[in-house]
Amino acid sequence: MSAQPIVDIETLYRPTHDERARQQFVSTLRKHAIVDMRADLKRDWESRVEPALQARGEAPADWRGIERAMEAEPSFRFYSSVRYNVQEMTFLSVQEPVERALDGMIDVAREAAKRNPAGGSLRLTPNFEVPRYVSSLDIHLIPGSFHSEYTQDDVAQGAVVAFGSKVFGGQHPFRKKAGAVAESVGHWLHLKYPDFKPRRILDLGTCSGKNLFPYAEVFPGAELYGIDAGAPLLRFGHAQAEAAGLPVHFSQQNAESLDFPDGHFDLIVSSFFFHEIPLKSTHKILRECHRLLARGGMMVQMELPNEAAVSAYENFFWNWDTGNNAEPFYTTFRSQDPIALSTAAGFAAEQSFAHLIPDWVTFGEERYRRFVKGELPAPAHGSGGWFVFGARKT
Amino acid sequence: MTAQTPATAVKLPRQTRGKRPHFFDDPALDQMMTFLLELTTEVSVMRERLDTVERLLERDGKVTRETIEAYIPDADIEKVRAAWRDAYVKRVFRMHPAG
Numbered sequence: 092m093s094a095q096p097i098v099d100i101e102t103l104y105r106p107t108h109d110e111r112a113r114q115q116f117v118s119t120l121r122k123h124a125i126v127d128m129r130a131d132l133k134r135d136w137e138s139r140v141e142p143a144l145q146a147r148g149e150a151p152a153d154w155r156g157i158e159r160a161m162e163a164e165p166s167f168r169f170y171s172s173v174r175y176n177v178q179e180m181t182f183l184s185v186q187e188p189v190e191r192a193l194d195g196m197i198d199v200a201r202e203a204a205k206r207n208p209a210g211g212s213l214r215l216t217p218n219f220e221v222p223r224y225v226s227s228l229d230i231h232l233i234p235g236s237f238h239s240e241y242t243q244d245d246v247a248q249g250a251v252v253a254f255g256s257k258v259f260g261g262q263h264p265f266r267k268k269a270g271a272v273a274e275s276v277g278h279w280l281h282l283k284y285p286d287f288k289p290r291r292i293l294d295l296g297t298c299s300g301k302n303l304f305p306y307a308e309v310f311p312g313a314e315l316y317g318i319d320a321g322a323p324l325l326r327f328g329h330a331q332a333e334a335a336g337l338p339v340h341f342s343q344q345n346a347e348s349l350d351f352p353d354g355h356f357d358l359i360v361s362s363f364f365f366h367e368i369p370l371k372s373t374h375k376i377l378r379e380c381h382r383l384l385a386r387g388g389m390m391v392q393m394e395l396p397n398e399a400a401v402s403a404y405e406n407f408f409w410n411w412d413t414g415n416n417a418e419p420f421y422t423t424f425r426s427q428d429p430i431a432l433s434t435a436a437g438f439a440a441e442q443s444f445a446h447l448i449p450d451w452v453t454f455g456e457e458r459y460r461r462f463v464k465g466e467l468p469a470p471a472h473g474s475g476g477w478f479v480f481g482a483r484k485t
Numbered sequence: 486m487t488a489q490t491p492a493t494a495v496k497l498p499r500q501t502r503g504k505r506p507h508f509f510d511d512p513a514l515d516q517m518m519t520f521l522l523e524l525t526t527e528v529s530v531m532r533e534r535l536d537t538v539e540r541l542l543e544r545d546g547k548v549t550r551e552t553i554e555a556y557i558p559d560a561d562i563e564k565v566r567a568a569w570r571d572a573y574v575k576r577v578f579r580m581h582p583a584g
């Protein structure tokens with residue numbers, strides 16, 4: 092065995108001067124849409140549209156009413172148009188440099204899969220049946236979605252998703268740092284349950300492991316497992332992990348039916364996962380979580396706040412993606428009570444939870460300790476906080 | 486494209502599947518927004534290239550395409566550029582007061 096370390100796959104990706112400038116600008120535009128235009132939209136609703144409706148005795152009863160009232164307003168039309176275009180431009184801005192780097196990146200991923208110098212693994216399933224809800228649409232406007240393969244041992248979609256999310260979050264106040272969710276969930280668990288020491292951790296819909304890797308630091312010695320339906324994402328993530336010296340076990344599996352034995356994990360997590368899944372499959376996946384957890388084990392799913400947890404206006408804001416960002420299951424997922432989802436999967440109600448936790452990096456450790464003691468509230472989801480739901484298996 | 490396509494020949498799809506929503510009564514306006522946003526982006530790209538040229542001239546007294554291509558701004562310069570982009574976006578996308 093050669094002692095050569097695996098090359099960091101990201102170093103092969105070399106956007107030109109102008110491509111970099113374009114990506115930087117798209118990040119700025121995304122931030123403008125999701126922070127500034129979003130604030131303008133809310134102001135327009137609160138200061139003008141809502142009072143006018145109230146004056147006529149027509150104040151909407153729910154978020155759908157707000158959507159109907161706002162649909163024709165210029166503030167909403169421009170906000171929506173900029174958000175949609177930026178989403179497209181995000182992936183367009185990385186595809187060409189990914190194409191140029193592809194051959195070399197595939198070589199790196201092959202090398203990583205052959206040698207596993209960090210002690211991780213990559214297990215792909217030939218003729219894997221990708222769930223229709225992943226393969227039949229281009230989820231949040233990634234051309235080719237998460238699963239498409241264009242050449243042998245392809246990593247392209249892994250690279251497009253990884254570099255695309257850097258563009259997407261590049262100027263965002265709370266999404267700049269890769270792995271922010273895992274870091275936050277990990278530290279929250281650590282502070283809240285100091286005795287909780289997971290031996291094996293599983294991340295569902297791990298993509299390339301971005302929100303799995305940070306657990307290695309919070310829970311040293313824990314074995315990390317990530318599953319996903321998309322082979323190119325797994326190859327890419329595995330190459331990154333091996334280069335970073337992280338032993339991570341990636342496998343291509345459908346989260347609805349996993350091949351791990353009962354009680355195999357102490358911690359099961361996911362992030363930005365369930366809102367992309369039809370409700371029937373959500374139930375199956377949560378039952379899998381119950382089966383796979385050992386007694387005393389925890390599941391923590393980071394997701395969008397559910398409909399009942401936020402105001403009608405916020406529901407209008409969040410549900411935008413359902414029809415405008417190719418995420419058809421978003422509204423239905425959000426309409427569910429997360430506690431009821433957990434109990435339907437076999438967890439006890441009194442062991443289930445659904446609430447916000449602060450973002451680790453931006454909130455800071457001292458304040459985090461006070462949050463865990465109940466002395467400070469967590470910021471809103473996506474604005475310095477993350478919504479999580481889950482349960483402990485007894 | 487199939488597993489037989491060599492990696493060097495892969496061309497990723499640029500267009501998403503599914504129906505594109507439109508936000509304006511006239512779909513031509515949706516198309517126009519795309520033109521506008523792409524053009525706004527290109528102006529920023531050009532501005533950044535010009536900034537690189539100016540900084541190289543200040544530093545070296547000359548520029549070549551190679552030095553432009555190799556130029557990576559340090560954190561301070563990147564901060565200045567980010568502030569410029571931010572102000573630029575706010576200027577270009579100035580909304581009329583609602584009413």
Ligand SMILES: C[S@@+](CC[C@H](N)C(=O)[O-])C[C@H]1O[C@@H](n2cnc3c(N)ncnc32)[C@H](O)[C@@H]1O
Pocket residue numbers: 222225237238272295296297298301302318319320321324344345346347361362363364367368
């Ligand atoms: C938005 S991404 C997750 C992002 C990632 N967890 C993160 O934090 O960056 C959703 C992922 O779930 C995967 N996925 C969707 N349904 C799945 C299923 N039934 N089984 C396994 N993976 C699935 C998709 O392939 C995709 O990679």
